[in-house]
Amino acid sequence: MKIDHIGIATRGIQDAAKFYRDVLGLEVSEDGAETEEVAEQKVRVAMLPIGESRIELIEPTSEDSPISRFLEKRGPGIHHIAVRVDDIRAALANLRDKGARLIDEEPRQGAGGCLVAFVHPSSTGGVLLELVQKAS
Ligand code: ZN
DSSP, X not given: OEEEEEEXXXXXXXXXXXXXXXXXXXXXXXXXXXXXXXXXXXXXXXXXXXXXXXXXXXXXXXXXXXXXXXXXXXXXXXXXEEEEOSOHHHHHHHHHHTTOOBSOSSOEEOGGGOEEEEEOGGGTTSXXXXXXXXXX
């Protein structure tokens, strides 16, 4: 397993990306960051490569986005950690067998054509965990 990315809730990707580009020195495209809308989750995301992993900046596209609710309650900050798995359905079945509380019983479409599913923080010691299976 690898950390695929760390998801960070922001009020605006372009503003948040400035820190990673200007202060941390990550390679981010000129206009801040290339973004992709994930309509199903009512968010727009930008993936910033860092080593073999990535930082995912997330901004809400709607007031009823889960990210809007997160920002209201907690403000900007780390939202989730994503681990890469080879077979997301097998990983979900394994977690279910071991009693983990799943937010997504079935994988859904994530950024970059990946399949993703979330595991509830009550099963992981307080961390929202995302499983990611790369698009094949
Ligand atoms: Zn993510």
